[in-house]
Structure formats: C-alpha cells, structure tokens
Amino acid sequence: MAAHRCSKCGTLYTDPPVKALDVSPSPGTRHHTLLNTNEPPSDSETTFVHSVISKADARVARIDEEVTELQEMLKHLRAERASLYRYRKRNRAILSPLRRMPPEMLGEIFALTVPSFNAALSGNGINMVRSPWLLTQVGSLWRAVSVSTPSLWSRVVIDFKNGYHNPVPLIELQLQRAQSLKIHFYGSETADSRLQNQLFQLLSEQCLRWEELWLVLTSDMVPLLAALRGRLSSLKQVQMETCFVQTPADPLDCFQTAPSLVTFGLYNSHRSRTITLPAHQLTRAQLNGPWRWIKDILKSASMLVEANFGIQSDDPSPREFGELIGLPHLRRLYVSDPEFLKCLRTPALEALGFYVVKNPSLDILLLLQTLIDRSTCLLRRLCLRGCADANITAEILERFPSINEFGTITASDRNRVDDLMAKLAAPKPGGTVISPQLRSLFFAREKGSKPIDYDAFLAMLKSRWGADVSELQNAALLFTQGCGPDRPTLRKxxxxxxxxxxxxxLEGSEAMKEVAAWLYWSSPRG
Structure with missing residues (x-):
C-alpha cells in the first residue's frame, strides 16, 4: 500500500492495495518443474514465462515507486521530528532555572569557566571561542552579566615569544571591562619592539589597577617600566625575567615605591644588581643572582615567610659569611647552594630544600646541625636535589626525627637514588626501620636524568607501608618526561x-608543577 502527503495541506493519502505476485508455484505444475530443472520450455511455455517476467518487472517497478515515496515521507518525518525537538528545547529553556538565577550567582558560575593560566598562555591571550569572550555571544542576559563581572576579564596575557596576533582594540575592550588586573606580558628581543612598546604602554596607562605582574622584560621596555615609579600602588605580586641585551645604566627602582608589594620573583642571571626591591615588606621572594646581592637584600627582608634563592656559581666575589642574617618569620626555604645557610638564622624554619653537589669539603650533616642549633628551629620537611649520598641522607633523617616529610629530586646520579631507596626500605621482621616517623616520601626525576629503579621504589613503599612501626601515609613519584614505570609495576x-x-x-607539566611547589618556585611563565 503506497502512501503520500499532499504538498499543500500535508494530508496523508494511501493508494488501494496492489495484489502481490505469487513467486512460489505449486509443486507438480509445469512452471514448478521448469524452475527446478534444466528442461527446455516449449513455445507455449516460453510465452507464459515471458508473461511472468513482465508481471515481475511491473511489480518491481511499483515497489520501487513505493520505496521512493516512503523514503520521501521518512525524510519529511525526520525533518518534522528535528524541528519539533528544537521547538521543544526552546520551550523547555523558558522554564530553565538559569532565567531566575540572580546575576551575582550567574557571575560566580561564569568565573568557573575561565581558562587556567596555562590554557590562556597556550591560546596566546584572547580566544573568542573561550570564556569569557564566548559568554558574551550566548544571549543578552549572559552578555550583560559577563560584561559586568570584572573578575572574568582581569587576566591579560600577551606573549611575543610565541607570536602575538591579537588586535589592539580587543585588549582595550578587556581593560575597560576589568577592575583589578593580572598582567602577563612576555616580551622578546627578536619580536617587533614597536608593537611590544605600544602594548606595554597601553597596559601601563592602567598601572594603578595592576595587582599581579608576570613579565619577561626586554631592554627596550626598561624605560617604560622605570617610568611607573610611584604609580604601582595596588601591585602585590611580581614574577619577572629579564632578557637585556645591555645592562641599563641606571638601577630599575620602580618597585621600590610599590607599597602593597609582598611577593617578588626575579630570574635574570648576572644583571640582578640593576633592580632594587622593597625588601622590608616582602613575605615571599624568589631571587636568582650573585651571592652578595642576595645577602644585601636579606639584611632588610625580616618579614620573609617563603623564599627560593638561586645563587650564581660564577659569582667572582669572595664568599664572606660575616654577620648572621636573622629571618625570624621564614618558614619555607630553598637554596641552590647549601653554603648560603651559613649566613642565616631561621628560628621559624619548618621546610628546607637545597641542591647537593659532589663536594668532599662540604659537610652537609654538620651544616644542617649548625643551622638547627643556631636557629633552634624544628625542621619538618627536607628536600634534597641533585646527588645526595644515601648514607649521609639516612643519617640526617635519623638525627633529626622532627623531619616527617622527605623528598629527593634526582638530576643525574641514579645509583645514589637507588641506594637511598634500599636504605629507606623496611627490613625483614625484627629489623629496625630507618626514620619510622616519615609520613611523606617524594621521589622526582628531572628532565634529562636517568630513570630510577621503579621496582625498588615499589619495594620500598610496600615494605614501609606494611611495617608495624612505619607512619607512612603519603608518597609521590614524579617524572618530567617519559620512561615511567611499566604496567605491571603500576598495577602493584x-x-x-x-x-x-x-x-x-605524575608526569610532564603536572610533575613539574609539583616539583616547583617543593622548591617554592614560580617562573614568570607560571
């Protein structure tokens, strides 16, 4: 039975049924015999077979017409169904709780959609298919709420190292919508200096609203930054790297007059002397530079709570320890050169990390004992980076039972790490567990270093976890590139x-973040 719709009114019509052709001749008939044998037909039988074929052709043609009609009807029904789905969805949207949600709550939800810093950096700033720009394209309500929520627009990312391509008017529009500003500006000595200066000048016009500044500074931008002296009243945090071609003649002192600045990070090798800081108000510092320069800053940095000091190994000035520097509030510290600890008195110190070099003349155990005795501090976390000797490390952990969190970050010497894991493994029943008070064990492998023995790592954890006297609760295994544990070890x-x-x-970027957290370090690029 064929069916079709009227193209004007849509009424469904059906044609009268057509009798189906019998395709199963009865057994015993001459037609059945011809179909099931190879006997030749007579002339009259040939005429009959031709008539049967004609009837079959006609029926096939009719069926083809019906199939075509049904396909057209199915197409029409599917289109109608899709249209009804869309119509129903639009009507359901009328009942959506979002229409009755207060704009303040909607703004809080929008804040959760803003990309992370790494995602924003990978997209090089403005991306119209990401929040918050995408929110302005959904509807009038969402546009009004997103435009009137300043926190959505506060992070401004401009990266010339990876090729900046956003139109300047979009940056201007974002600055208009924001209130406080978190500026991420990554300059490049090889990029267009005119455009870099133009954009930095545009941002500088709003410097009273800067709260964070993450900056890779070029030599051409130095005068523009220097001109901001006395105008950075809201600035709280700076993470800066310099890529000067030539050292500026005058010191860069614009941060000296920033009254709210409490966190400062600087990575710029030998040109540190060109930047002056309000050391007396800093609570967190990351300084990479000459030994004497860092010492001079610390003499006034009595409010420091957390610090990372990268001491330059090529500093030509003699290492004069002289008078001790007291840092009464310092709780977390990492130094690239443990000799620097000879200069410090840190009564509040709880967490310490340093780089261990192969230096027979440096007695790490004595150095730590002297620091702790001098400071009367109670060390709870220790992180050793580099080539830590297993026996010395075990002795340190035994001598200072207050240490209940221990981490090691290996750079090259796998054997020492493997030896350390063997030392820390719980012995057979009846033996003595080294430092049973350890609650957290952290093992990391930096980029370029050889893989540790993951089976030994598993055995160490398993033995301590099963030991009666062990307090192990947390463990971490980090590798920054490939060569992690195999599947059987991972399952165990x-x-x-x-x-x-x-x-x-963890591996890759997530592992690097965790390592940086243990070293109290945030690079200008986050």
Missing part, C-alpha cells in the same frame, strides 16, 4: 593506593 603501585596509601604518580 595502584594496589597500595587501594589499600589506603595516598599515592600520586
């Missing part, structure tokens, strides 16, 4: 996790 590590051990296994 996951067994420990299911048994209750808080275990993190």
């Amino acid at each position: 590590l996951h067994v420990l996790r299911r048994e209750g051990l808080s275990l993190s296994i």
Whole structure:
C-alpha cells in the first residue's frame, strides 16, 4: 500500500492495495518443474514465462515507486521530528532555572569557566571561542552579566615569544571591562619592539589597577617600566625575567615605591644588581643572582615567610659569611647552594630544600646541625636535589626525627637514588626501620636524568607501608618526561593506593608543577 502527503495541506493519502505476485508455484505444475530443472520450455511455455517476467518487472517497478515515496515521507518525518525537538528545547529553556538565577550567582558560575593560566598562555591571550569572550555571544542576559563581572576579564596575557596576533582594540575592550588586573606580558628581543612598546604602554596607562605582574622584560621596555615609579600602588605580586641585551645604566627602582608589594620573583642571571626591591615588606621572594646581592637584600627582608634563592656559581666575589642574617618569620626555604645557610638564622624554619653537589669539603650533616642549633628551629620537611649520598641522607633523617616529610629530586646520579631507596626500605621482621616517623616520601626525576629503579621504589613503599612501626601515609613519584614505570609495576603501585596509601604518580607539566611547589618556585611563565 503506497502512501503520500499532499504538498499543500500535508494530508496523508494511501493508494488501494496492489495484489502481490505469487513467486512460489505449486509443486507438480509445469512452471514448478521448469524452475527446478534444466528442461527446455516449449513455445507455449516460453510465452507464459515471458508473461511472468513482465508481471515481475511491473511489480518491481511499483515497489520501487513505493520505496521512493516512503523514503520521501521518512525524510519529511525526520525533518518534522528535528524541528519539533528544537521547538521543544526552546520551550523547555523558558522554564530553565538559569532565567531566575540572580546575576551575582550567574557571575560566580561564569568565573568557573575561565581558562587556567596555562590554557590562556597556550591560546596566546584572547580566544573568542573561550570564556569569557564566548559568554558574551550566548544571549543578552549572559552578555550583560559577563560584561559586568570584572573578575572574568582581569587576566591579560600577551606573549611575543610565541607570536602575538591579537588586535589592539580587543585588549582595550578587556581593560575597560576589568577592575583589578593580572598582567602577563612576555616580551622578546627578536619580536617587533614597536608593537611590544605600544602594548606595554597601553597596559601601563592602567598601572594603578595592576595587582599581579608576570613579565619577561626586554631592554627596550626598561624605560617604560622605570617610568611607573610611584604609580604601582595596588601591585602585590611580581614574577619577572629579564632578557637585556645591555645592562641599563641606571638601577630599575620602580618597585621600590610599590607599597602593597609582598611577593617578588626575579630570574635574570648576572644583571640582578640593576633592580632594587622593597625588601622590608616582602613575605615571599624568589631571587636568582650573585651571592652578595642576595645577602644585601636579606639584611632588610625580616618579614620573609617563603623564599627560593638561586645563587650564581660564577659569582667572582669572595664568599664572606660575616654577620648572621636573622629571618625570624621564614618558614619555607630553598637554596641552590647549601653554603648560603651559613649566613642565616631561621628560628621559624619548618621546610628546607637545597641542591647537593659532589663536594668532599662540604659537610652537609654538620651544616644542617649548625643551622638547627643556631636557629633552634624544628625542621619538618627536607628536600634534597641533585646527588645526595644515601648514607649521609639516612643519617640526617635519623638525627633529626622532627623531619616527617622527605623528598629527593634526582638530576643525574641514579645509583645514589637507588641506594637511598634500599636504605629507606623496611627490613625483614625484627629489623629496625630507618626514620619510622616519615609520613611523606617524594621521589622526582628531572628532565634529562636517568630513570630510577621503579621496582625498588615499589619495594620500598610496600615494605614501609606494611611495617608495624612505619607512619607512612603519603608518597609521590614524579617524572618530567617519559620512561615511567611499566604496567605491571603500576598495577602493584595502584594496589597500595587501594589499600589506603595516598599515592600520586605524575608526569610532564603536572610533575613539574609539583616539583616547583617543593622548591617554592614560580617562573614568570607560571
């Protein structure tokens, strides 16, 4: 039975049924015999077969017409169904709770959609298909709420190292919509200096609203930054790297007059002397530069709570320890050169990290003992980076039982790490566990270093986790590139996790973030 719709009114019509052709001749008939044998037909039988073929052709043609009609009808029904779905969806949207949600709450939800810093950096700033720009394209309500929510627009990312391509008017529009500003400006000595200066000048016009500044500074931008002296009243945090071609003749002192500045990070090798800081008000510092320059800053930095000091190994000035520098509030510290600890008195110190070099004349155990005795501090976390000797490390952990969190970051010497894991492994029943008070164990492998023995890592964790006297609760295994544990080892590590051990296994950028957290370091690029 064929069916079709009227093209004008849409009424469904059906044609009268057409009798189907019998395709199963009865057994015993001459037609059945011809179909099932190879006997030749007579002339009259040939005429009959031709008539049957004609009837079959006609029926096939009619069926083809019906199939075409049904396909057209199915197409029409599917289009109608899709239209009804869209219509129903639009009507349901009328009842959506979002229409009755207060704009303040909607703004809070929008804030959760803003890309992370790394995502914003990978997109090189403005991306019209990401929040918050995308929110302005949904509807009038969402546009009004997003435009009137300044926090959505506060982070401004401009990266010339990866090729800046956003139109200047969009930056101007974002600055209009924002209130406080978190500026990420990454200059490049090889990029167009005219455009870089133009954009930095545009941002500088709003410097009274700057709260954070993440900056890679070129030599051409130095005068523009210097001109901001006395105008950075809201600035709280600076993370800066310099890529000067020539050292500026005059010191850069614009941050000296920033009354709210409490966090300052500087990575710029040998040109540190060109920048002056309000050291007396800093609570967090990351300084990379000459030994004497960092010492001079610390003499006034009595409010420091957390610090990372990268001491330049090529500093030609003699290492004069002289009078001790007291840092009464310092709780977390990393130094690239442990000799620098000879200069400090840190009564509040709880967490310490330093780089261990192969230097027979440097007695790390004595250095730590002297620092702790002098400061009367109670060290709880220790992180060793580089080539830590297993025996010395074990002795340190035994001598200072207040240390309950220990991390090691290996750069090249795998054997020492493997030896350390063997030392820390719990012995057979009846033996003595080294430093049973350790609650957290952190093992990281930096880029370029050889993989550690992951089976030994598993054995160490398993033995301590199962020991009666061990207080192990947390563990981390980090590797910044490839060569992680194989599948069988990973499965066994996951067994420990299911048994209750808080275990993190991270690689790549996530591992690097965790390592940076243990070293109290944030680079200008986050």
